[in-house]
Amino acid sequence: MxxxxxxxxxxxxxxxxxxxxxxxxxxxxxxxxxxxxxxxxxxxxxxxxxxxxxxxxxxxxxxxxxxxxTDRTCSEEWIHYELSCYYMSSNRQSWNVSRKECQNNMADLMVINSEEEMMFLRDNAFGKYLWIGLTDVDGTWQWVDGTPYDPNTTFWKANQPDNWAGHGHGGGEDCVATGYDWNDDHCLSKLLYVCEKKISC
CATH class of the missing domain: 1.20.5 (Single alpha-helices involved in coiled-coils or other helix-helix interfaces)
Known part of the structure; x- marks a missing residue:
C-alpha cells in the first residue's frame, strides 16, 4: 500500500x-x-x-x-384579660356620660386593682387618654365599684393629683383619666374611656 x-x-x-x-x-x-x-x-x-x-x-x-x-368569653370589640372584659371607646364623652355608656353595656368604668392590670391598660390604650372609674367628687378618692382606694397601689403622674382650677369649667378636678400614668381632670372634659365588665363564673 x-x-x-x-x-x-x-x-x-x-x-x-x-x-x-x-x-x-x-x-x-x-x-x-x-x-x-x-x-x-x-x-x-x-x-x-x-x-x-x-x-x-x-x-x-x-x-x-x-x-x-375575639375571645368567646367577651363580646365583639371587647378584650379579655384575667376575669374581666374591657372596651376602649372611640368616642369622647364627659366622665359621667362615659360611665353611663359603660353601664348601658352592663359594665362600668375600669377599676385598676394591680400593676399588672395597669400594664395591660397601657399595652392596649396605645397612648390614648382614657377615663377610668376613680373620682373624689365626694371629697375622697373612690372607685366606682366600691373597691377601697389604696394609696400604695396608684399610678399618679408626677405632681398629680393637683386639682387644677384653670380649665375654665369651674371647680377643681375630681375625675381620673390615664394614658401612661394617672391624672386628675375636670369631669366635664370630653375624653375617651375604658369600660370593664366582670366575667360571670
Missing amino acids: DDLEIRSMKNTENVKEIPAARSTKYRVILILGVLLIVAFLVVVILTGLLFTYYKSIKEEMTHLKNEGS
Whole structure:
C-alpha cells in the first residue's frame, strides 16, 4: 500500500469521525438543555409549594390571633384579660356620660386593682387618654365599684393629683383619666374611656 492510499484512508477516517463528534456534542447540549428545563420546572414547582405553605401558615396564624383577640368569653370589640372584659371607646364623652355608656353595656368604668392590670391598660390604650372609674367628687378618692382606694397601689403622674382650677369649667378636678400614668381632670372634659365588665363564673 503506497503513501497515497494510506493518506486517502486516514482522510476517510477523519471525515467519518467529524460527524460522530458533532453528533455527540449536540447530544450533550440537548441533554444539558433538557436538564436545565427540568431544573427550572422543579424550582418553579418548589417555589409554588413553598408559597402555598407559607400562605396557609400565615392564614392559620391570623385565625389563631383573631380567635385570641375575639375571645368567646367577651363580646365583639371587647378584650379579655384575667376575669374581666374591657372596651376602649372611640368616642369622647364627659366622665359621667362615659360611665353611663359603660353601664348601658352592663359594665362600668375600669377599676385598676394591680400593676399588672395597669400594664395591660397601657399595652392596649396605645397612648390614648382614657377615663377610668376613680373620682373624689365626694371629697375622697373612690372607685366606682366600691373597691377601697389604696394609696400604695396608684399610678399618679408626677405632681398629680393637683386639682387644677384653670380649665375654665369651674371647680377643681375630681375625675381620673390615664394614658401612661394617672391624672386628675375636670369631669366635664370630653375624653375617651375604658369600660370593664366582670366575667360571670
